[in-house]
Amino acid sequence: MTTAPQPATLRERKKQRTRRVLAETAVTLFTERGFDETPLDALLDEVEVSRRTFFRNFRSKEDVALTALKQLWSAYLDVLDETPKSGRLVDVLRDAMLATVERMDGDWYRRFAPTLRLVARSAALEGHSLRHCAEMQTRIADRLGTADSLELRLLIEFAVAAWRCALDEWLPDCDPGELPACVRRAFASMDAGLHLEA
Amino acid sequence: MTTAPQPATLRERKKQRTRRVLAETAVTLFTERGFDETPLDALLDEVEVSRRTFFRNFRSKEDVALTALKQLWSAYLDVLDETPKSGRLVDVLRDAMLATVERMDGDWYRRFAPTLRLVARSAALEGHSLRHCAEMQTRIADRLGTADSLELRLLIEFAVAAWRCALDEWLPDCDPGELPACVRRAFASMDAGLHLEA
DNA sequence: ATTGAAATGCCACAGTGTGGCGTTTGCTCC
DNA sequence: GGAGCAAACGCCACACTGTGGCATTTCAAT
Numbered sequence: 001m002t003t004a005p006q007p008a009t010l011r012e013r014k015k016q017r018t019r020r021v022l023a024e025t026a027v028t029l030f031t032e033r034g035f036d037e038t039p040l041d042a043l044l045d046e047v048e049v050s051r052r053t054f055f056r057n058f059r060s061k062e063d064v065a066l067t068a069l070k071q072l073w074s075a076y077l078d079v080l081d082e083t084p085k086s087g088r089l090v091d092v093l094r095d096a097m098l099a100t101v102e103r104m105d106g107d108w109y110r111r112f113a114p115t116l117r118l119v120a121r122s123a124a125l126e127g128h129s130l131r132h133c134a135e136m137q138t139r140i141a142d143r144l145g146t147a148d149s150l151e152l153r154l155l156i157e158f159a160v161a162a163w164r165c166a167l168d169e170w171l172p173d174c175d176p177g178e179l180p181a182c183v184r185r186a187f188a189s190m191d192a193g194l195h196l197e198a
Numbered sequence: 199m200t201t202a203p204q205p206a207t208l209r210e211r212k213k214q215r216t217r218r219v220l221a222e223t224a225v226t227l228f229t230e231r232g233f234d235e236t237p238l239d240a241l242l243d244e245v246e247v248s249r250r251t252f253f254r255n256f257r258s259k260e261d262v263a264l265t266a267l268k269q270l271w272s273a274y275l276d277v278l279d280e281t282p283k284s285g286r287l288v289d290v291l292r293d294a295m296l297a298t299v300e301r302m303d304g305d306w307y308r309r310f311a312p313t314l315r316l317v318a319r320s321a322a323l324e325g326h327s328l329r330h331c332a333e334m335q336t337r338i339a340d341r342l343g344t345a346d347s348l349e350l351r352l353l354i355e356f357a358v359a360a361w362r363c364a365l366d367e368w369l370p371d372c373d374p375g376e377l378p379a380c381v382r383r384a385f386a387s388m389d390a391g392l393h394l395e396a
Numbered sequence: 397a398t399t400g401a402a403a404t405g406c407c408a409c410a411g412t413g414t415g416g417c418g419t420t421t422g423c424t425c426c
Numbered sequence: 427g428g429a430g431c432a433a434a435c436g437c438c439a440c441a442c443t444g445t446g447g448c449a450t451t452t453c454a455a456t
Contacts (some may be wrong), residue, residue, distance in 0.1 A: 011402070011453055028387075050307065055444065057413045065432060084361060085396040092396065121207035130332060144396075150384065153363050154391030161355035165348060186348065193352030198283040198290065209422055209433070237411060248436045253413065 019057050022047055023067035024111060029052060030065055031114045062128040065118055068111040073136045080143050080175045089144060089152075093159040094187040099111040101179050113174035116167060133160050162186040217255050220245055221265035222309060228263055229312045233320040260326040263316055266309040267327060271334045274298045278341050287342060287350075291357040292385040299377050311372035314365060332360055360384040 025047050030038055040061050044051055055081050058064040079096045086092075102113070119125045145152050165187035170179050208213070223245050228236055238259050242249055256262040277294045284290075317323045335354050343350050364384035368377050 009454075014453090015403075031373065040444095041442085051444085052406080052446095053404055056403080059444095061443070062268045087396065089396055090392060104329040123329060126332065130328035131325040133323060134328060150367065150387050151361060151391040151394050153366070154360065154384070154387055155394050157359035157363065158356055158388075158392060161359055162352065165351050165355065167350070186352070189348050189352055189393060190356075193349040194288060194356060194392065196287045196349050196353050198285065198287055207423075212422090213434075238413095239411085249413085250415095250437080251435055254434075257413095259412070 014056075018047070018053070018143060022049070022054065022057065022064055026064045026069070026144045027111050027114050027118070030118055035061075035065060035125055047079060048156055060128075062125055066115065066128060066132065068108060069119075070117045070132065071108065072100065072104065072112070073132065075103060077136070077139055077143070080140065081104070085144065089155055090159055090187070090190070092144075093156070094139070094162075094183065097159075097163060097183055098180055099185065106176070109174075116171055116174070120171065133164070136160070158190060159187075162190055213255070216245070216247060216251070218274070220247070220252065220255065220262055224262045225266070225309050225312050225316070228316055233263060233316055233323055239390070258326075260323055263271070263323060264313065264326060264330065266306060266313045267317075268330065269306065270298065270302065270310070271330065273301060274339055275334070275341070278338065283342065288357055288388070290342075291354070292360075292381065295357075295361060295381055296378055304374070305333075307374045314369055314372070316321065316393075318369065331362070334358070349367055356388060357385075360388055 022043070026043055027044060029043055033042070040051070040054070043064075044054060054064075058067075063070075076096060079100045080093075083092060083096050083099075119129050137160055140156050140160075141148065141152060144156070162188070163183065166179075166182040167184065170182040202216065220241070224241055227244060231240070238249070238252070242252055242260075252262075257267075261268075274294060274323055277298045278291075281290060281294050281297075317327050335358055338354050338358075339350060342354070361381065361384070364377075364380040367384065368380040
């Protein structure tokens, strides 16, 4: 569960509420009409907020669409901080991802699945998504690396690549119960892939 | 060598020439003033072409900046088509990249190195670059895959990731003679990375 | 209740990318 | 070498994204 710490002040709760409504409405609206085809104003009219306040809460149109994805990565980094690093690092990264996926609640899954479909359909979203992955990779490296080695960099690249492959396998059905199996399968296939023969 | 087939017609040569001048000027201009900080009009004024003709030759401001990168991938796909696929596929992909890098001429290297530095400094360029890599991955899969398997997908992800790591190692010096060694080192470290222990 | 800070809304602007349309340029056929 | 034709070009106007200034509202805290 992504436990929202229930901010004490009313003002803060209102702000969080508009953030949440914007992210949810964005996913449904973009799903209905397409990301590239839907002007931002359509979202602003729907939620009834001004352009100004939108850009105080989100960096861009892509940003709001990818909220669920970013929440996952944020949770992943949290899990990684709590994880003891022992044994093969690729297993550490995989188990952290499994634990993260386990923590997310049903509401998140209802936003995550359509988000993935949006990314698959829009080049702009794919670009932002990949860039965000790259940023997460540097964060992961900071948390793992005593020294910044080529091997470590490769390892993290491979783990994130395996994660993206797992999502591709999960995408057709998007059954929350199946995601861990997809992750395990992708990570288990890494060695076989690397040694694949023609 | 990237042998430009010398288009017979003068009209076509003029078009190619403006394309080339735009790409070259873009790299130098963006290097001097920064990609995000330089409006497109600055490039158009410098080369003296209208906005309309620019967008007939390039899809976006990012596109023109990444010309050298796209040329490399185009050459890579050509090499891959001529390559017999035998043995470990990861070696096939690596050797094809080595052969591609070998083919590029000095002029290309003079544009490629600053292009990489631009990508490292601009989030927008990094996003476009990563998306282009993703597109190339599907192209590679088409050329390799009889059936679309998880292992194949992973393999291609890993190979492209290794290539990007090689570029990161090459970036500080950007000595054309050193690039093959960086590629070999990155690909040789894949197994070690995958089995890295904490 | 008053005061101060934070959030919002409105407005204007820079920049990117697209489409229409008339004009120029170079190719081709006579 | 001239006429006709298609492609490329330049100019103009427009939609959309994202930013900054400034007045107004809303909540918090005393």
